[in-house]
Amino acid sequence: MKAFSLLPLTFSRNRKLGVGERKGGYDLPLHKSAGSHFLVLLVGLMSFLAMMALSATMVLGGVTQHWSSGLKNKVTIEIPAQKPGGLLRSAAEIKELALSVEALLKANPNIKALHILEENDIHDLVSPWLGDDVVLDELPLPGLVSAELHVRDKDKLESIGKALTEIASDIRLDTHESWLEDILRLAGTLKLSTLIVTLIIGATTIVAIAGAIRSRMAEHKADIELLHLMGASDLYITKQLQRHAVVLTLKGALIGVLSGLVILLMLSAFGGSGEGATIPGMHLSASQIIILLLLPGLIALIASQTARVTVLRVLGQMP
Amino acid sequence: MIKFEHVGLRYGVGPEVLSDINFTLEPGSFHFLTGPSGAGKTSLMTLMYLGRKPTRGLVSMFEQNINDMSRAQLGALRQKIGVVFQEFRLLPHLSAFDNVALPMRITGHSESEVKSNVDELLEWVGLGDYKNALPLTLSGGQQQRVAIARAVIARPKLLLADEPTGNLDDDIGFRLMHLFEQLNRMGTTIVIATHSQYIMERFGHPRLVLEDGRLYMHDNANWVQKNIEGVY
Numbered sequence: 001m002k003a004f005s006l007l008p009l010t011f012s013r014n015r016k017l018g019v020g021e022r023k024g025g026y027d028l029p030l031h032k033s034a035g036s037h038f039l040v041l042l043v044g045l046m047s048f049l050a051m052m053a054l055s056a057t058m059v060l061g062g063v064t065q066h067w068s069s070g071l072k073n074k075v076t077i078e079i080p081a082q083k084p085g086g087l088l089r090s091a092a093e094i095k096e097l098a099l100s101v102e103a104l105l106k107a108n109p110n111i112k113a114l115h116i117l118e119e120n121d122i123h124d125l126v127s128p129w130l131g132d133d134v135v136l137d138e139l140p141l142p143g144l145v146s147a148e149l150h151v152r153d154k155d156k157l158e159s160i161g162k163a164l165t166e167i168a169s170d171i172r173l174d175t176h177e178s179w180l181e182d183i184l185r186l187a188g189t190l191k192l193s194t195l196i197v198t199l200i201i202g203a204t205t206i207v208a209i210a211g212a213i214r215s216r217m218a219e220h221k222a223d224i225e226l227l228h229l230m231g232a233s234d235l236y237i238t239k240q241l242q243r244h245a246v247v248l249t250l251k252g253a254l255i256g257v258l259s260g261l262v263i264l265l266m267l268s269a270f271g272g273s274g275e276g277a278t279i280p281g282m283h284l285s286a287s288q289i290i291i292l293l294l295l296p297g298l299i300a301l302i303a304s305q306t307a308r309v310t311v312l313r314v315l316g317q318m319p
Numbered sequence: 320m321i322k323f324e325h326v327g328l329r330y331g332v333g334p335e336v337l338s339d340i341n342f343t344l345e346p347g348s349f350h351f352l353t354g355p356s357g358a359g360k361t362s363l364m365t366l367m368y369l370g371r372k373p374t375r376g377l378v379s380m381f382e383q384n385i386n387d388m389s390r391a392q393l394g395a396l397r398q399k400i401g402v403v404f405q406e407f408r409l410l411p412h413l414s415a416f417d418n419v420a421l422p423m424r425i426t427g428h429s430e431s432e433v434k435s436n437v438d439e440l441l442e443w444v445g446l447g448d449y450k451n452a453l454p455l456t457l458s459g460g461q462q463q464r465v466a467i468a469r470a471v472i473a474r475p476k477l478l479l480a481d482e483p484t485g486n487l488d489d490d491i492g493f494r495l496m497h498l499f500e501q502l503n504r505m506g507t508t509i510v511i512a513t514h515s516q517y518i519m520e521r522f523g524h525p526r527l528v529l530e531d532g533r534l535y536m537h538d539n540a541n542w543v544q545k546n547i548e549g550v551y
């Protein structure tokens with residue numbers, strides 16, 4: 001009997017062509033699959049959008065916090081320029097009333113700070129509407145006292161309001177409640193819509209990954225069946241496809257999130273944000289940026305689980 | 320080891336390819352499975368390596384009814400079966416080495432074990448120089464040897480080979496038959512589907528003969544019809 005080593009070698013030793021390389025522990029040639037680029041691109045785009053939606057939510061949260069904390073504990077007391085009877089109050093009258101208001105409030109332990117608005121304060125307030133060259137002397141102006149509270153409490157506010165009407169029946173306490181609530185409601189709606197957008201992005205990503213895994217499995221159906229027939233556990237097969245999905249989505253998500261971060265930094269650089277500005281700019285704290293940078297990990301986790309469920313479902317159809 | 324009781328198989332709505340198959344193979348036995356082309360040899364093998372479930376009847380493997388087994392148990396059972404497929408079914412993108420290594424990797428052997436075992440076996444089947452070659456660059460006979468090496472690498476308890484010597488010269492065929500006999504002496508139960516009268520006579524193991532979807536036993540001395548009771 002001839003030894004095997006003596007068999008004629010019919011195959012020319014071309015070591016480049018036809019040499020098999022098993023890449024990174026994969027039994028299936030997943031890295032070669034067409035359509036991988038598409039998934040990377042799609043995940044990149046989706047993570048970019050998710051990042052934008054998420055940072056919009058964060059910025060919005062910052063804005064509403066800024067507004068509500070700025071206004072929440074402030075009230076304004078208005079002494080109308082016109083008496084209930086229709087007669088105008090003189091500046092001196094208004095001044096006097098303002099001082100009594102001040103005296104009343106100073107005695108209240110819940111008042112943190114008090115400020116009677118002078119003519120130039122009022123000028124600043126009305127000039128955006130009436131123009132800079134308005135001569136205030138000719139206008140009947142109300143008296144305004146702004147007060148800052150320690151705690152906002154409905155009952156306490158009501159009792160202050162009542163005490164004020166004892167000074168003059170038409171003195172009003174403006175708690176800014178209604179428009180503050182409107183703004184907060186608007187911000188809440190915006191937040192909810194960005195949340196919904198984020199959820200849609202997430203669902204789209206899951207569907208795309210599941211579809212990609214399914215087509216990958218269809219592409220390599222014969223090979224997967226063979227592994228199954230050799231007794232490969234579902235886990236053994238699943239792990240390979242899961243790893244494939246994680247690698248692709250991590251690639252895409254990193255691209256998406258990093259480019260998103262660049263855009264955000266640019267926006268915050270150009271957006272500007274003074275401390276006292278009514279609308280703070282695109283400003284994200286370090287912890288918020290860290291959360292955004294965790295996004296790729298989260299997306300990879302979603303991809304991994306999606307791949308797992310998809311593969312197990314397909315494998316479940318094999319005997 | 321294997322027990323078939325009133326087993327029938329049909330593909331889709333086609334006719335029964337196998338009908339009322341009854342046989343028992345003892346552990347450590349060595350059988351040839353023969354019969355004309357299209358008689359259902361490959362189909363019967365498919366049932367034995369659990370590639371399909373029968374459309375009727377009972378199949379027991381390793382003394383256990385396969386219908387009572389969980390998915391994980393079936394997987395573990397498949398790991399104990401080595402199969403040489405008629406059409407080889409090598410993974411086309413994996414080298415000869417990685418194809419042969421598959422069963423060891425699936426059962427979680429370390430890479431160093433994999434390397435030494437696979438290298439040795441490939442050397443033994445005369446493919447030491449083709450470790451890194453892709454299947455498509457190998458000749459039919461070479462591919463067949465890769466397929467055989469893959470079937471035996473994990474020392475299966477049951478080896479099913481579907482016409483494993485079909486593409487081989489007689490002397491290589493004999494050498495592989497000796498490998499199968501050696502495995503058999505070490506306790507592996509073996510079923511080999513073959514056409515070759517020459518090999519069956521040379522090695523003289525009992526035969527399972529398929530004809531018209533029915534199975535007959537032939538122990539070289541006399542034909543025994545195993546399906547006498549198979550009156551519907």
Ligand SMILES: Nc1ncnc2c1ncn2[C@@H]1O[C@H](COP(=O)(O)OP(=O)(O)O)[C@@H](O)[C@H]1O
Binds near residue numbers: 359363
């Ligand atoms: N996957 C299949 N689908 C439908 N019919 C099949 C399939 N495999 C085999 N057959 C049919 O079953 C019969 C037996 O085939 P097979 O088991 O391959 O026989 P053998 O291996 O003895 O040549 C043939 O008529 C063949 O056409």
Ligand SMILES: [Mg+2]
Binds near residue numbers: 360361405481
């Ligand atoms: Mg066949």
